[in-house]
Amino acid sequence: MTLLRLIGRNLWRKPARTLLMMLSVAIAFLVHGLGQGFLAGSQGSGGAEAGRLVVQSRNGRGQPLPHADAARVAAMPEVAAVAASARIRGYVGTERTVAVASAVDPNAMAAVMAGDLDLTPALLAQLDGARDRVLVGRSLMEAQGWRAGQRIALTPFQIARADGAPWSFEIAGVFEGARPEIDTHFMIARYDYVNAARAHGRDSIDGLMVVPHPGVPPAALAARIDALFASSPAPTRTQSEKAFLDALIREIADFRLVVTLVTSASFAAILMIVANTMAFAVRERSFEIGVLKVLGFPARLIVGLVLCETLFIFVTGGGIGLALARVAALLAGPELGLALPPPVVARAFLLLIALALLAGLVPAGFALRMTTANALRFR
Amino acid sequence: MTPFPPSLPGSPGFIRLDGVSKSHGRGAGRVAIFSNLSLEIPRGDFVAIMGPSGSGKSTLLNILAGLDPVDAGRVAIDGCDLSAMGEDARAAWRTTTLGIIFQFYNLMPMLTAAENVELPLLLRPLSGRERRERVATVLDLVGLGGWARHHPREMSGGQRQRVGIARAIVTDPALLLCDEPTGDLDRRSAGEALDILGRLNRELGKTIVMVTHDPAAARSARHVLHLDKGAFSPAGPEVLS
Numbered sequence: 001m002t003l004l005r006l007i008g009r010n011l012w013r014k015p016a017r018t019l020l021m022m023l024s025v026a027i028a029f030l031v032h033g034l035g036q037g038f039l040a041g042s043q044g045s046g047g048a049e050a051g052r053l054v055v056q057s058r059n060g061r062g063q064p065l066p067h068a069d070a071a072r073v074a075a076m077p078e079v080a081a082v083a084a085s086a087r088i089r090g091y092v093g094t095e096r097t098v099a100v101a102s103a104v105d106p107n108a109m110a111a112v113m114a115g116d117l118d119l120t121p122a123l124l125a126q127l128d129g130a131r132d133r134v135l136v137g138r139s140l141m142e143a144q145g146w147r148a149g150q151r152i153a154l155t156p157f158q159i160a161r162a163d164g165a166p167w168s169f170e171i172a173g174v175f176e177g178a179r180p181e182i183d184t185h186f187m188i189a190r191y192d193y194v195n196a197a198r199a200h201g202r203d204s205i206d207g208l209m210v211v212p213h214p215g216v217p218p219a220a221l222a223a224r225i226d227a228l229f230a231s232s233p234a235p236t237r238t239q240s241e242k243a244f245l246d247a248l249i250r251e252i253a254d255f256r257l258v259v260t261l262v263t264s265a266s267f268a269a270i271l272m273i274v275a276n277t278m279a280f281a282v283r284e285r286s287f288e289i290g291v292l293k294v295l296g297f298p299a300r301l302i303v304g305l306v307l308c309e310t311l312f313i314f315v316t317g318g319g320i321g322l323a324l325a326r327v328a329a330l331l332a333g334p335e336l337g338l339a340l341p342p343p344v345v346a347r348a349f350l351l352l353i354a355l356a357l358l359a360g361l362v363p364a365g366f367a368l369r370m371t372t373a374n375a376l377r378f379r
Numbered sequence: 380m381t382p383f384p385p386s387l388p389g390s391p392g393f394i395r396l397d398g399v400s401k402s403h404g405r406g407a408g409r410v411a412i413f414s415n416l417s418l419e420i421p422r423g424d425f426v427a428i429m430g431p432s433g434s435g436k437s438t439l440l441n442i443l444a445g446l447d448p449v450d451a452g453r454v455a456i457d458g459c460d461l462s463a464m465g466e467d468a469r470a471a472w473r474t475t476t477l478g479i480i481f482q483f484y485n486l487m488p489m490l491t492a493a494e495n496v497e498l499p500l501l502l503r504p505l506s507g508r509e510r511r512e513r514v515a516t517v518l519d520l521v522g523l524g525g526w527a528r529h530h531p532r533e534m535s536g537g538q539r540q541r542v543g544i545a546r547a548i549v550t551d552p553a554l555l556l557c558d559e560p561t562g563d564l565d566r567r568s569a570g571e572a573l574d575i576l577g578r579l580n581r582e583l584g585k586t587i588v589m590v591t592h593d594p595a596a597a598r599s600a601r602h603v604l605h606l607d608k609g610a611f612s613p614a615g616p617e618v619l620s
Contacts, residue, residue, distance in 0.1 A: 001493075001494045001497050002501070003501055005494075006501070009487075009494075010489065012489075013488070288485075288487055291485045292498075293446075294444065294446065295473070295474070295498055295499045295546075296470045296471060296472075296474030296502055298470045298471070299466065299467065299470070300467075371446075372441075
């Protein structure tokens with residue numbers, strides 16, 4: 001027998017109780033995993049590249065910038081790539097099905113999104129055949145059930161066509177995200193086509209995406225870009241892509257706060273359940289703790305045994321919960337965009353260990369305080 | 380049987396209690412159990428302590444085991460001053476010097492007989508094989524060689540007590556403290572347990588201090604002390620009858 005086996009025997013003396021505690025921890029971490037998966041996924045800002053910058057009008061996110069700004073930014077020595085984008089937001093089919101087409105120079109977009117979107121030369125070449133062709137992201141493609149070669153109509157909320165008709169695009173191909181957290185719920189249209197056919201605001205864009213050269217601090221470049229346009233008719237506001245997406249999401253709701261509140265509530269409940277149940281379990285075997293002390297087990301070793309039991313329950317239950325969240329993320333498909341990248345899982349495990357130690361404090365403290373003579377009277 | 384003197388002049392005691400006082404409770408409700416109690420037991424003796432309920436027999440055993448601190452006085456066993464040791468030091472001392480046998484066996488219900496006996500050895504720097512060999516030896520010694528894989532619930536009271544004895548002696552301690560070891564046993568099982576204790580004393584030289592209400596159990600000891608009203612006295616025939 002070893003101390004590990006002793007811990008195991010204590011844990012499984014009442015299997016139903018141990019399993020129920022593990023189940024409750026598993027549910028809490030499933031909720032946590034799904035919430036974090038949502039935030040880390042394409043619905044959150046998890047796919048945002050920290051070094052990539054987004055340039056928009058200082059006067060407001062909906063305000064246009066001149067397309068010529070792209071060339072001025074591209075001429076800056078610190079800049080590696082720039083893509084100008086005009087976003088057509090509208091609905092396809094019914095009004096509840098909202099979709100977005102980013103009108104860009106596809107090659108510039110490929111340079112800016114290199115490593116995130118799988119925009120191969122062969123795929124980009126598909127757009128050459130006709131100006132109204134689009135590449136559709138995998139998530140949007142699957143959500144709509146579209147096929148390559150299909151023609152779709154996008155009724156715009158803004159950037160209307162000069163002829164008043166919906167935008168009509170032919171699907172030339174599908175692009176993939178390099179990772180689950182990369183948003184592919186949009187399509188890529190040709191800027192030259194959209195610019196020529198739009199009713200108003202020709203040669204304007206909604207913003208720029210900028211990639212600095214390696215070694216260039218993004219914050220410093222952002223300040224330089226804003227300084228470049230500070231005295232122009234359209235001053236800019238440049239921020240990291242992550243900050244931009246976080247702000248965009250917060251306009252709908254503060255999902256981070258919602259997720260934090262929900263998981264905190266579940267963790268608080270689990271903490272109380274496990275701490276209380278473990279305290280009860282330890283109190284129940286007070287005399288055995290007394291016997292261990294009589295046999296010469298030092299108090300710190302007994303506390304360690306109790307903490308290990310709690311740790312085992314949390315690591316096993318939490319591990320199962322996170323594994324289920326991972327399975328759910330895989331099964332949910334790209335339209336939900338759940339992602340559990342290793343840093344999120346690592347943070348969850350750290351949280352798990354912290355909660356285990358916290359939950360173990362009450363029973364461990366009880367075992368520590370119990371005098372041997374008193375413990376033996378519990379029988 | 381020789382009545383036991385609380386102190387043997389000229390004989391350095393293996394167990395020494397010098398002017399020990401102990402009370403329970405607090406403030407005005409404080410009740411003195413002993414006051415200025417002294418006792419000396421030589422190495423290799425087998426002493427039974429009798430006395431009415433509430434006389435402090437179990438408290439005395441707890442003090443000898445280093446489980447209960449004394450209010451005043453000095454407790455020394457084999458030259459170690461328990462009164463001067465911290466709790467962790469006393470715990471470490473117990474693993475090497477002391478074995479305790481309880482009235483209700485106090486076995487871990489989820490462990491087998493062998494695992495229960497092995498428990499104190501987990502604190503020793505022994506290999507798994509060495510531990511198993513020691514466990515097998517002491518289980519054979521108490522006549523439970525074939526019961527190693529059985530759980531306490533599958534054993535009789537007498538067998539459980541023999542597992543308790545095996546657990547107490549597996550570390551080869553010099554001192555065995557027994558708290559009513561026959562109190563929960565029928566006459567036959569009690570006889571078997573006492574027989575083992577007698578052999579441990581005679582053949583292996585273990586010093587044994589046994590608290591008991593049972594005159595038959597007390598008669599198996601070499602010396603019997605009567606503890607009452609905070610003082611020892613030699614047990615008279617009326618106590619042992």
